Amino acid sequence: MMTAAYIAVMAVVTYMIRMIPFTFFTKKIRSQFVKSLLYYIPYAVLSTMTIPAIFYSTGNYITAAVGTAAAMILAYFDFPLIVVALAASSSAFVTGLFI
């Protein structure tokens, strides 16, 4: 019973944070600075999440570095998301077999 209350609080707080700005902010932003800021934020967020975390992501620096290199090369040549993601994982896996 108590666990259900915990889960409900988690769900409601998390949902409200996502829902309120998404639903009620319907105005178009005019400021060029804010527009530029919102334009760059996704890339900054992704970069922050990826580096340095990607090097810790497999529990082994060598397999992670190989996976990162594979992903970088394929991403550079514009391969689809799924191809790059699977290449990172499978090259890390194969490297893991040898060390």
Added chain:
Amino acid sequence: MIKKKRKTQSDFFRGAYHGIPIGLGYLSVSFGFGITAVGSGLSVFEAFMISLTNLTSAGQAQGVSVIAAGGTLFEMALVQFIINIRYALMSLSLSQKLDKRFTLIHRLIASYGITDEIFAVCSAKEKILKPMYMYGIIAVSTFGWVTGTFLGAAAGEILPGSVVAALGILLYGMFLAIIVPPARKESGILFAVLFAALLSIICRIFLTNISGGFTMILCSVAAAVVTAVIFPKKEDTEE
């Protein structure tokens, strides 16, 4: 009419296709969450419900530790607020590129699925966001997230450790696939990416006692502000 229906269907499937790497990544991450949740004394059903209703990694992990420690509901609300406040920023950013079809009800439904990864793909891959596209990506991602949680909670030992370890890099690989191509073409994006990475490494080394969600806001907003000042986006580009 038929043509229009086909169009919305293809939006859904394009979203679902973009959701596949997210779903696969979530499968492995939530697998770990399932194991942790059951290890902390929750039932398989409770772990599953947390994943279904929250759809977030850091917040759920922290939530489970609050439950395990018997914290108050107020503490739970506060912890969730601090860890997840970054989603408000992402929601605001996405709210600027919504299609006219995004009526109130669609906004209420789709906001459920704004995660770091879904936000990233929606912002970088789409110029204008349509409800069906978001539903496609959310459906596949959520399926991966709850399935992984269930499997991890019910049978944590079925996957060999080497496979779980290799799956750990999957989402990061996808992130690189999102940021590298535009960074090649636009110096502003390249600058934002490199600067954010530098700040993130500095935080990792020097600010070890600050929560991950907070560090992420700090580094990414700082990098985006500096980039917006140096490389303002030109007015005439697509809106």
